[in-house]
Amino acid sequence: MNRFFWRLYATFVLCLLSTTSFGLHEVLLELNHAQDWHPLHDIDGFSQMENGITFDCNGSDPYIISKILNFPAAEFTAIEIEMKVTKGSQAQIFWTTDGQPNTDEPKSQRFRISADDQFHRYTVSLANHPKWTGEIRQIRLDPSDTKATVILRSFKIIDFLGADVKVNHFSPNHPFVQPDEEVILTASLRNEGDQAGVLRLQTNLPSSVLKSLDELPEKIVTLQPGEEKTVEWRYLALQEGVIAAVCSWREGETHSDEEKEGTISTIVQVIDIEKPAETISLQDESSRIDFLRGGMGFGPTCFSLKKNNEWKQVAWMARIGTVRIQLEDGSAQNQPILANQFKSENEDHYTFSNSWTDQDNREWNFELRVRKSHVIPNAFHFSYRLSGEGQLLHFSGPELYIGERTFGRKKDMAVLPGVEYLDREAVSSSDAVARPPVRDHFMPHPYKVAIPMMSLTYDNMLISLLWSAADAGAKEGRELSPIFGAPNRLDGQNNHLFGLFLPPVPTFTRENEDTAFKPYGMKRDEPLEIDCIVYLTESSDPMDALDAWLAMDQRENNDEPSFPQPIPAPRGYEEEIVLSRQAYLTTCWDDNAKGWGHCAGWKAYPSGGMLALLSLDEFLSQNENDKNVLRERIELVKKTILEQRGPAGLGEAAGCHVMNFEPAFYWGVTENKLPQWKQMAIGLERSQNHDGSWGFHPGNEQQKN
Missing domain, CATH: 2.70.98 (Beta-galactosidase; Chain A, domain 5)
Incomplete structure (x- = not known):
């Protein structure tokens, strides 16, 4: 039978079963073996074991990338992963396309993980993702956002996810209510799948404390993919009490449907704050x-x-x-x-x-x-x-x-x-x-x-x-x-x-x-x-x-701060400026290179960042002799940069972590650096970790040491 027939057949059976059914999935690819992946970053010990692919994440941005896949995004819109992770809070999937061969944040989807060293199955729907388009070339998996040990048992690319309706919150309209007040219990729902879903919800509360004001306590809700809805139940508080309100839910249109089910609870507290006992x-x-x-x-x-x-x-x-x-x-x-x-x-x-x-x-x-x-x-x-x-x-x-x-x-x-x-x-x-x-x-x-x-x-x-x-x-x-x-x-x-x-x-x-x-x-x-x-x-x-x-943070007995007291400064502000100036002009200066080494023992060269520091010192200095010495050194370094690297050299970030691009603004040559700065900004955005930080990744042996 051809591909079209099986897709039509699967759709027909899906409709017969239930709008929330996962239906019959077509699995395009299973990337379950070590040869299907390449460990690219912060990964050690990547190997095939009997229970899956095992490896250690040794940094905050670990990832592996698949072999070349080449499949149409429109026909396969979900990924199913089964893995075990020891640490971390979320994972992330990236992809490349025929038109965009690089991974980046817009072409990605995060999902939360259970880092309890047990196997869990995660399903990720990409049907509604605006960047899941064209021909998908490769998949990148970031299995955790921190150092962890991972066992990847199964990785499947499937045609669709189905309905995935979640009850995210269930709570009363007030943290507590008084007798004769109305209580509104609200459940918030979201369909995170790529098919329509039906959810049946019902609450059960003790009638001695709360009286239901709804004729039909069971609610039946249909949600389209990505849709969010709230469901309300109304009660009247009768007397004081503290109860655990339970909302039970089941996917499917009838009680006979064999679908997911569960419960979520909240606390309802009734007390007369106008007439407390004490x-x-x-x-x-x-x-x-x-x-x-x-x-x-x-x-x-x-x-x-x-x-x-x-x-x-x-x-x-x-x-x-x-x-x-x-x-x-x-x-x-x-x-x-x-x-x-x-x-x-x-x-x-x-x-x-x-x-x-x-x-x-x-x-x-x-x-x-x-x-x-x-x-x-x-x-x-x-x-x-x-x-x-x-x-x-x-x-x-x-x-x-x-x-x-x-x-x-x-x-x-x-x-x-x-x-x-x-x-x-x-x-x-x-x-x-x-x-x-x-x-x-x-x-x-x-x-x-x-x-x-x-x-x-x-x-x-x-x-x-x-x-x-x-x-x-x-x-x-x-x-x-x-x-x-x-x-x-x-x-x-x-x-x-x-x-x-x-x-x-x-x-x-x-x-x-x-x-x-x-x-x-x-x-x-x-x-x-x-x-x-x-x-x-x-x-x-x-x-x-x-x-x-x-x-x-002061101690109970003597009210002395337990914060460490700052150590007295060894020098005043002006003395510190003079000492730093001496370092740039003499101690760290390489007369042959007409510049400075970024670290002790590193090759010296004229740096725009260091030039910016000297310019700032010259601007703030009140001593005319010091200003003249600084101007002479500034002109020498600027002339050398222009001779060696042209105007663009004034906007380079290398060589100094204190100041970076300022000389390009001081001397009006920003147009020479704007395209490069744009690419740097894009690179920073792409390399940002999940927690908002940027890790240091040494590029050579000098930087490692």
């Missing part, structure tokens, strides 16, 4: 925290600022903390923490605690100590402690819902230094900045965070969450990871979300996820701790929290 307050000069006790213990917590002699609510915590545990059967147990025990050591220091037994009959203990800071006005120190024995998936606290029940998602500015700097209209993790997953900064890699603090301002009120720089050197699994949403699009709520959690990104938890892919093994005698400060003050500048962050 309120415990902790107050400073112009800030206050109110801990509210409901029928099940202390949970909702209100943060307020005093403005114009009036207390303004600025944020809420829905509960004291959240813990998620992996049970022995592989399922997860969500445990919202409400404190049933409270003690006050003094009016400035409170302790909340709770103990519970999980579904595997293991005991867990939780404690939160809150006190006013000894060194920062209007700051409150939160110290969390979790102990138990088992597999931990998530431990968070505090989670601040800023603007909840007051100003909502409004803000003047919000900052997560190094990651987000947002004005009034800007949105964090915005499509205006980049495409997913690069755009997403909900739970960023810790290397991206310049200062461990989050701040938001609205109407001259500043709310900030600060944690210690010392945590960066904590034992593996104990480095704090931030949660940042301004506004809170993670839960689809009318507020902003700041929080901290463990186990951290990226060692245990993937970037932009809050549940560990590799559970953290808890030991009873090795508790986990989260220490941070909530800072509230009147200010319109979110960076005013920086002074509080610098002050927070």
Whole structure:
């Protein structure tokens, strides 16, 4: 039978089975042997083993490239990979075409990996990728974004992926609700496949706490490839309680369809904040925290600022903390923490605690100590402690819902230094900045965070969450990871979300996820701790929290900073300039070459970057004799560069890492270098690592040493 008949037959059977079926795939190629690939970069030990192709990734940008393939992109639009990876958070596929024979970022697709040293199957649809066109010549695979060991068991190029509908989020419209309030549970869906898909969704909640307002609790949704939709269920809160709301889903139009299925859960908390059983307050000069006790213990917590002699609510915590545990059967147990025990050591220091037994009959203990800071006005120190024995998936606290029940998602500015700097209209993790997953900064890699603090301002009120720089050197699994949403699009709520959690990104938890892919093994005698400060003050500048962050790292007893004190400078500014000038004019100068060596022992030559430094020194110098000496040397070097390399030589970057292209601007010869600078910029874009960095790859033995 010819190719056309089999394609028609496969399509017909697909329609009969279900719109979500994976159908009958036509496999074009299987690249399952070492001879099908060439190890190109950061790869060692590339060899064929019984269980697949095995190799080590020895850098941050490892990749292998296939043999010449030559197949039509329009007819084969998906790739299926089965591999085992020990470390990393994402992989990437590149390709070359008959018209574009080089790999580059636009012709690529990232996908997340499970780096747990187990085999996983990954499917990548390229049907809707704008650059998957023409004749595909080669495929490049970047199996990880860090050093790792990889076993590639299977790599298939197939005709289509089918439907791949994912339930990405499931959450209530408020972090907590009051009796007689309406609760809206929302699930967000996305079809990441290349065929239409049907999803059946249903929620099951205890009728004693919530009453369904929907006639049909089951929702049936059809999604086209790449389409996103939200589904809502409406309930009425009847009485106080904390429940785990579960959304179950199944692909297929009927219950008889044998398709993928699963569940996703969230926490719904009902408490009467107007009439709490008890309120415990902790107050400073112009800030206050109110801990509210409901029928099940202390949970909702209100943060307020005093403005114009009036207390303004600025944020809420829905509960004291959240813990998620992996049970022995592989399922997860969500445990919202409400404190049933409270003690006050003094009016400035409170302790909340709770103990519970999980579904595997293991005991867990939780404690939160809150006190006013000894060194920062209007700051409150939160110290969390979790102990138990088992597999931990998530431990968070505090989670601040800023603007909840007051100003909502409004803000003047919000900052997560190094990651987000947002004005009034800007949105964090915005499509205006980049495409997913690069755009997403909900739970960023810790290397991206310049200062461990989050701040938001609205109407001259500043709310900030600060944690210690010392945590960066904590034992593996104990480095704090931030949660940042301004506004809170993670839960689809009318507020902003700041929080901290463990186990951290990226060692245990993937970037932009809050549940560990590799559970953290808890030991009873090795508790986990989260220490941070909530800072509230009147200010319109979110960076005013920086002074509080610098002050927070002072020792408890004597208030001495634990930051290392800077070593006194051996020379003043003017003395340093004179010493550096002497190095360029005499010590490092090679009179024969009329230039400098980039490193000791390297060949000397006239460098445009060094020329720029001398020009800057001459411009700033106040001594006429020094200026004359510098001018003479500048003219000599410039003349030599022009004689040897022409005007373009003034714009070369080689020889100096401090200054690069400035001489081309100083002497007006940029037109000679613009094409080359453009190619350099393109090269930098292509060589950028997944985490935004550029690694150093020595090009010769001199650079290696």
